[in-house]
Amino acid sequence: MNWGSAAEFFAMGGYALYVWGSFGVCALLMIAEPILVAKRRSNILQSLRRERLAETLDNHE
Amino acid sequence: MSNRLINWFRYASPQSFYPLAGKLIPWFWALAALFGLTGLYIAFFVAPTDFQQGEGYRIIFIHVPAAWMSMFIYLVMAFWAGLGLALNTRLSGMMAQALAPTGALMAFLSLWTGAFWGKPMWGTWWVWDARLTSALILFFLYIGFIALQAAIDDARRADRAGAILALVGVVNVPIIYFSVKWWNTLHQGASVSLTKAPTMAATMLWGMLIMALAFWMYSIAVALMRVRAIILEREAHTEWVKALPEVRGSTS
Numbered sequence: 402m403n404w405g406s407a408a409e410f411f412a413m414g415g416y417a418l419y420v421w422g423s424f425g426v427c428a429l430l431m432i433a434e435p436i437l438v439a440k441r442r443s444n445i446l447q448s449l450r451r452e453r454l455a456e457t458l459d460n461h462e
Numbered sequence: 463m464s465n466r467l468i469n470w471f472r473y474a475s476p477q478s479f480y481p482l483a484g485k486l487i488p489w490f491w492a493l494a495a496l497f498g499l500t501g502l503y504i505a506f507f508v509a510p511t512d513f514q515q516g517e518g519y520r521i522i523f524i525h526v527p528a529a530w531m532s533m534f535i536y537l538v539m540a541f542w543a544g545l546g547l548a549l550n551t552r553l554s555g556m557m558a559q560a561l562a563p564t565g566a567l568m569a570f571l572s573l574w575t576g577a578f579w580g581k582p583m584w585g586t587w588w589v590w591d592a593r594l595t596s597a598l599i600l601f602f603l604y605i606g607f608i609a610l611q612a613a614i615d616d617a618r619r620a621d622r623a624g625a626i627l628a629l630v631g632v633v634n635v636p637i638i639y640f641s642v643k644w645w646n647t648l649h650q651g652a653s654v655s656l657t658k659a660p661t662m663a664a665t666m667l668w669g670m671l672i673m674a675l676a677f678w679m680y681s682i683a684v685a686l687m688r689v690r691a692i693i694l695e696r697e698a699h700t701e702w703v704k705a706l707p708e709v710r711g712s713t714s
Contacts, residue, residue, distance in 0.1 A: 403511060410506070414517035419582050423521045423575040427528070430567055435684050442691040449698060449709045 476553050476693045477702045483686040490683035497676035504669035512666075521579040522666070526653070527674040529572035531681055532600060533635050535565035539607075540632045543625035555621030556696065558628060559611060560689035564681050566604035572597060584648055592641035593649035596634060603631040617696055 404410040413420040473479050505523035512519040539561040546554030576594065577587040588594065607624050614620035642651045653662050653670075662670075697703045704710075 403507060403509075413520070414511065416516060416518035416520075416582055419518055419578045420520050423524060423578040426574055427524045427571055430571065431680060434564065434567060435687060438684060438687045438691060442687070442694070445691055445694045445698070446708055449694065449703065452698075453704060453709060 474551055474553055476556065476697055477700075479553055480690055480693050483690050487683055487686050487690075490679050490686065494676050494679035494683055497672050497679060501669055501673035501676050504665060504672060509665045509669050510663065515583060518579070518582050519666075521575050522653075523669055523673045524677075525572060525575040525579055526670050527677040528568045528575060529597070530674055531677045532565060532568035532572050532597070533638060534678075535561050535568060535681060536600060536603070536628075536635055537632065539565055540628040543621070543628040546621050547625040547629075552696075553693075555618070555625070556689050556692045557685075558621070558624065560685045560692055561681075562604055562608050562611075563688070564685050566601060566608065568677070568681070569597065569601035569604055573601060580648075589648050591647040591649060592645035593638065593647045596638040596641050599634055600631075600638060603627070603634060607631075 411417060411421075473482055501523065505520055509520070509523075511517055539558045542554045542561070543558040545551065546558065573594075576597070580589070581587050607627050610627055611620040611624045614623055641647060642649055653667075694703060
């Protein structure tokens with residue numbers, strides 16, 4: 402174990418800005434990317450469903 | 463039913479690849495989480511403090527995997543793009559398009575974490591040396607590929623134009639890789655190579671390799687998610703897409 406306390410862990414031996422600046426941005430982007438892709442999927446699915454509904458309504462006339 | 467071999471060409475059509483990708487995605491997410499948590503544990507709690515760089519060296523556990531993936535994804539993207547150009551298969555172009563944003567993300571992360579490592583160790587966020595500059599060009603190649611494809615309305619023409627850009631850009635990948643050998647750079651040489659023993663402690667090396675696996679699994683999972691969305695977008699007019707349960711019913 403490298404760390405005596407949580408504060409020591411977060412201080413990263415004086416490199417906190419650099420270590421957390423790297424890991425933080427990495428985590429942020431890797432969380433954001435799949436969310437954006439899931440949004441893209443739900444957008445196209447929604448428009449496909451609307452199109453299908455429009456077609457069904459047309460066929461009823 | 464005598465032929466027990468899987469016919470891989472069957473999966474070359476978007477219609478059969480779409481459900482296959484859907485089944486694979488949760489497995490790749492599970493592997494990404496497993497390797498990621500193991501790698502982070504090693505990175506912060508097992509790997510010792512570096513005698514020269516103190517705790518600052520821990521950036522290596524994301525910097526090197528991101529840099530490796532940025533180059534590897536580019537090669538895979540160019541492979542798919544080239545295959546699409548040569549064989550005119552529909553899925554290839556979609557694969558290349560799905561990989562580009564994830565590759566760009568990895569290229570950005572390698573530059574970002576590199577800057578955050580360079581500042582405390584070299585005293586500067588950025589220098590125009592061979593390794594850093596060629597890595598920046600890789601990022602621009604991804605952006606160029608995405609922008610070029612977005613600028614062309616016809617998907618198949620966009621695939622072909624993008625493929626040529628991707629293939630020409632492949633020349634940059636060996637330049638990045640060998641830049642630390644060919645030129646005098648501020649960037650250190652390769653820590654891991656196939657020809658000689660690694661120059662780092664075993665726990666550091668293992669942590670880095672496991673993080674690289676995590677990044678790899680993440681990239682596959684997110685690229686498969688994206689290729690499924692692209693398939694739906696491009697095949698929206700087809701009967702098989704209209705017949706999908708997620709389009710017909712209330713389930714998503």
